Structures are given as structure tokens and as C-alpha cells.
Amino acid sequence: MASGWDARPPWRPGRLPLLLCLLLLVQLLRSPARAAHIKKAEATTTTTTSAGAEEDEGQFDRYYHEEELGSALREAAAAGPPGLARLFSIGSSVEGRPLWVLRLTAGLGPPPPDGDLGPDAAGPLLPGRPQVKLVGNMHGDETVSRQVLVYLARELAAGYRRGDPRLVRLLNTTDVYVLPSLNPDGFERAREGDCGLGDSGPPGASGRDNSRGRDLNRSFPDQFSTGEPPSLDDVPEVRALIEWIRRNKFVLSGNLHGGSVVASYPFDDSPEHKATGVYSKTSDDEVFRYLAKAYASNHPIMKTGAPHCPGDEEETFKDGITNGAHWYDVEGM
Numbered sequence: 129m130a131s132g133w134d135a136r137p138p139w140r141p142g143r144l145p146l147l148l149c150l151l152l153l154v155q156l157l158r159s160p161a162r163a164a165h166i167k168k169a170e171a172t173t174t175t176t177t178s179a180g181a182e183e184d185e186g187q188f189d190r191y192y193h194e195e196e197l198g199s200a201l202r203e204a205a206a207a208g209p210p211g212l213a214r215l216f217s218i219g220s221s222v223e224g225r226p227l228w229v230l231r232l233t234a235g236l237g238p239p240p241p242d243g244d245l246g247p248d249a250a251g252p253l254l255p256g257r258p259q260v261k262l263v264g265n266m267h268g269d270e271t272v273s274r275q276v277l278v279y280l281a282r283e284l285a286a287g288y289r290r291g292d293p294r295l296v297r298l299l300n301t302t303d304v305y306v307l308p309s310l311n312p313d314g315f316e317r318a319r320e321g322d323c324g325l326g327d328s329g330p331p332g333a334s335g336r337d338n339s340r341g342r343d344l345n346r347s348f349p350d351q352f353s354t355g356e357p358p359s360l361d362d363v364p365e366v367r368a369l370i371e372w373i374r375r376n377k378f379v380l381s382g383n384l385h386g387g388s389v390v391a392s393y394p395f396d397d398s399p400e401h402k403a404t405g406v407y408s409k410t411s412d413d414e415v416f417r418y419l420a421k422a423y424a425s426n427h428p429i430m431k432t433g434a435p436h437c438p439g440d441e442e443e444t445f446k447d448g449i450t451n452g453a454h455w456y457d458v459e460g461m
């Protein structure tokens with residue numbers, strides 16, 4: 129499932145300022161007094177949702193840089209009971225930063241004694257337990273997902289420990305993998321407040337791309353292409369993800385972006401690669417629509433289908449969802 133938010137392609141005018149929309153959203157969640165946008169969407173006011181969140185307030189007010197991401201994930205794991213989580217890295221970015229994944233599911237047993245943090249540290253697959261993955265920050269400057277995936281991991285682990293019935297059921301039956309940052313190099317290059325630089329600034333400066341100037345979200349082989357698949361030499365992040373996907377059996381995936389506020393479901397392109405307006409169905413279209421709607425209908429702004437993002441005020445999405453290719457065609461997914 130390709131669901132989440134999406135930064136629109138840089139060639140469309142007024143796209144990257146959409147990032148503001150998400151930044152705004154984060155601001156609003158933090159300060160109900162400024163929640164004009166949310167009020168308009170008739171959302172309920174945000175309240176503290178998890179036990180312990182109040183005393184943790186300080187942890188939610190800044191981005192985790194460099195090694196802090198690894199330690200934040202270690203802390204998230206430690207919030208759960210023993211045997212619930214495994215931290216490992218699926219490979220490295222161009223500049224050598226680890227691509228961390230936190231695996232969460234009940235009954236994992238103790239981690240390997242040698243302290244290995246490579247892909248094998250994930251531990252064995254559990255028969256009959258569906259694997260689900262969430263990937264964030266593949267555009268280095270679309271940063272909100274990187275944070276919220278850490279919060280989500282922590283909440284899943286802490287919720288299991290305190291016996292939250294939904295979360296216990298979830299992690300008893302589902303094998304969840306959280307990869308908060310696929311582009312840690314771009315993230316470190318991005319500057320808070322630089323929203324939109326990618327449109328006009330020097331190439332790569334915004335942090336959207338990896339350190340070799342490659343957009344990771346445009347660097348996967350394309351299912352409708354008949355030629356040679358693209359070389360992955362400049363995108364070790366993509367290669368690591370593909371290898372990891374091949375070693376596993378994920379049945380559902382979410383990919384979180386910054387930018388417009390919509391749940392976009394597969395496919396993202398069609399054989400004819402028309403720029404926009406072609407509904408490109410998977411054979412599971414109904415399932416994807418259902419899941420996209422479930423996501424969007426629980427999001428105070430997304431569910432309105434009219435996010436009023438700066439630069440794209442008029443853009444609307446029925447029920448807050450869209451087929452990716454119908455929105456705009458992107459090859460190499």
C-alpha cells in the first residue's frame with residue numbers, strides 16, 4: 129500500500145510549498161490555540177493520547193539528528209517488554225549512516241548475543257504472522273514522518289507493556305517494521321524553515337535527494353518498463369531496501385511523505401505514463417481503497433478532502449484519497 133502524504137513533483141509549480149501544510153499541521157497539534165485550520169475541518173481537539181506522554185513532552189519538541197535516531201529507537205524498544213522488539217540496520221546511506229529498522233511483534237526472544245545490528249539481527253520470520261512495513265523520510269526534507277514513526281514505535285511498545293488490548297492484539301498477530309528514515313543524509317542537509325527551496329535552490333540543497341543528487345522516490349525499477357532496470361550504484365539506500373524487501377514477505381506497506389495531505393494508493397503509474405488522470409488499478413483495488421479511506425477518515429484534515437495547502441488551495445481529493453497514477457504518473461515505483 130502506498131499510503132501517506134506526498135510531496136508533489138518539483139516540475140509542477142507551487143508544489144514544494146505544500147510542505148508548509150504539514151508543518152502547519154504539526155504546529156497545530158502542538159498548540160490548540162492556533163488550531164484555526166483544524167477547526168475549519170471540524171476536528172476534535174487534540175488531547176494527550178498515551179500514558180506517559182505528558183512527562184515525555186520534552187522529547188516531542190525537536191528532531192532527532194544523527195545517532196539520536198538510533199538511540200530514540202533503542203528507547204522505543206525498551207518501552208516494551210523483553211522479546212517484543214529488535215533493532216537492526218538494512219544497510220547504509222551514501223555517507224555511511226545506518227538505515228535503521230525497528231521490528232515489533234510478540235515472541236521475538238532475546239537479541240543475538242554478539243551485538244550484531246545487521247539485517248540478520250531482525251531474527252527469523254514467524255510463520256503465519258503477516259509482515260507490515262512503514263517507511264518514512266525517503267525525501268530527506270520531508271521530515272515529519274521520521275519523527276512520527278519513532279513516536280508510533282514507542283507507543284506500540286509502551287502500549288503492549290501496559291496491556292492496551294488493541295495494541296496487544298495487534299502485536300500478537302502482526303509483524304510490524306518501522307523504518308523512520310530512508311534518506312538520513314538528505315535529512316541532515318535539510319534546514320528547518322527551508323520549505324520550498326527544492327523548487328529553485330541549487331540541486332540537492334533542499335535535502336530532498338540523497339548525497340549523489342538522486343531522488344530515491346524516482347530510483348526504483350519500473351514495473352511497466354521493458355528496458356534494463358536502472359543501475360542502483362548511486363542509490364545504496366534503494367538497493368538496501370530492495371534487498372530487504374526480497375528477503376521478506378511484506379503484505380502491506382505505507383510510505384509517508386510531506387506535502388499535500390492525502391492517502392494515495394497503488395499504482396503510481398500506468399503503462400502509458402500519461403501525466404495525470406489515468407486510474408491505474410491493482411487487482412486488490414478494493415482493499416487499497418478501503419485502507420486508504422480508513423486512514424484518511426481518521427485524519428482531521430485529510431478526511432475533508434480539501435487540505436487548502438499553500439500554493440494549491442483549490443486542490444481537492446474525494447474522501448481524502450487518490451489513486452497514485454490518477455493524481456500524477458510517477459515512474460520507477
Ligand SMILES: *[C@@H]1O[C@H](CO)[C@@H](O)[C@H](O)[C@H]1NC(C)=O
Pocket residue numbers: 129130131133134135266345348383385392396452460461
Ligand atoms: C514514492 O512516493 C509515492 C507517494 O508519492 C508512494 O506512493 C510510493 O510508494 C513511493 N515509492 C516508493 C518506491 O517508495
Ligand SMILES: *[C@@H]1O[C@H](CO)[C@@H](O)[C@H](O)[C@H]1NC(C)=O
Pocket residue numbers: 234293296297300
Ligand atoms: C497475546 O499473546 C500472549 C502471549 O502468547 C498471550 O498470553 C495473550 O493472551 C495474548 N493476548 C491477546 C489479546 O491476544
